Amino acid sequence: MTSVTRFAPSPNGLLHVGHALSAIIAHDVARKNGGRFLLRIEDIDVARRRPEYVSAIFEDLNWLGLSWEEPVLVQSEHFSEYLAAADRLIQMGLLYPCFASRSEIAAAADPEKTDPDGTPIYPGLWRGASAENVGQRMAAGESPALRLNMDGALQALKAKRGDKPLTFVEVAEDGRQETRTAEPHRWGDAIIVRKEVPASYHLSVVVDDARQGVTHVTRGQDLLPATDLQRLLQELLDLPEPVYSHHRLIKWSNGLKLSKSNQDMGLRALRAEGATADDIRRVIFS
Template sequence: MTCVTRFAPSPTGPLHLGHAFSAFIAHDMARASGGRFLLRIEDIDTTRSRPQWDTQILDDLAWLGLTWDGPVMRQTDRLDAYRAALDTLWQQGLLYPCTCTRRDIATALSAPQEGADPPMGPDGVIYPGTCRDLSPRTGPIPTEAALRLDLGAALHHPRYTFTETGTPANGTPRTMTRSADVLLSQVGDIVLSRKDFLGSYHLSVILDDAAQQITHVTRGEDLFDATWIHVVLQVLLSLPTPTYHHHRLVRDETGKRLAKRDDARSLATYRSEGRTPDDIRHLAGLAPSSL
């Protein structure tokens, strides 16, 4: 099987050192095995995406010496695919409309045990299910509210698995397993579409990976728990589950993970200082490229 990886940034700010590290990992994994490296622009959030960041992403990647195979995929070209998947889940009775605000959720979670820390999941606090049984799940799919996945109804198997691997030069594949009961308690009913834009990261990423026939997903270890959401959705929508590699995060001197607002570590800043792509590899803790 040909190894197919991808790099999928959002055009909501400049690429930083952490992005470069992730892109290098995916690119090197594909090239070392004679596979394919694809580029996807995750611009589904049109309220925050900007054309200038899209252009700079392409420019920064080219400066790093990374090349991708085939045309760039953009999520704004795939809205029909997201809409069709939501309709499938709605017809299965697995979605329900939710009108709760963040304040509503916080109030509901603090009511039973005032002062206690709310349970946290991959998307923040775990939704308490306030709207779960308030509306019938029949008729046209709602468009004026967020749509949540009824995780309890969606978990059709007692256990869920995916394969975690290292890079080709370092790492033995391992089978990761989590029970449905644990997922139900640690994830909750996640949002799959919001009223202000169609789809969500969790839904779009699994549909896009399937459309691009991605075999190996490389991303930060901070997304490990979110991968379980993706595995569940892949099962529900009869999509293949790729092999995953959750790599370490690039952090600053205080141990804090890098963010797009950290302009001091943006690739554009390093470039303006006269740094080279090999310098970026060194700063990210990677050996010079031999490809």
């Protein structure tokens, strides 16, 4: 099988060496196997995306010596595809509108029950709401988020797969493969379509990976739990299952991971200080 990998940054900040690790691993896996390396701009966060960051992504990756196929997929140009996928879930009865604010959710949620991101599990404030209540809020001009009814989704999964567990293949940096069991229930009724954007990270990622024929997803260990929910969406939407590789995170000596918002170890800053692409490879693979 020809490997198709991708690097999918969000243009809401400058790339740092952690991003370089993801991009280089994905690039090298594809090139080693005679495969294809894709670049995708994940800019569904329309409030934070900046065109100058898109340009900086291209510049930094070129400086690292990476090349990719054209055209580059830009997510903000494909909202209709994400809505079509969401509509399939609606037709299956698996999405419901939610108008609850963050403060309302925080007040009602059990602080002891959190999702893998550390956010309190959604307490079901709008699960089972009447059409009248939903209509009143929409008539008032409010836009809801669409949440996944996790219990219903797991029932639909069981109807398709029986007792066969939901799994994914994880490939370690040394090439060893391990089949792991996905645990999507840990996310509760996750948001699939956001209030302000006709998509979410989880929905757009699985739709785009399928559309682009991605066979190998390479990303940091901080996104490993996201695989649980994304595997569930792939099964519900009859999308292909890629192989996953969640690499180690590059951290400061105090144990904190690098942050784009703090411009930690930014590639642009390192380049300005005289670093070379070979220097970056030595740092991240040492």
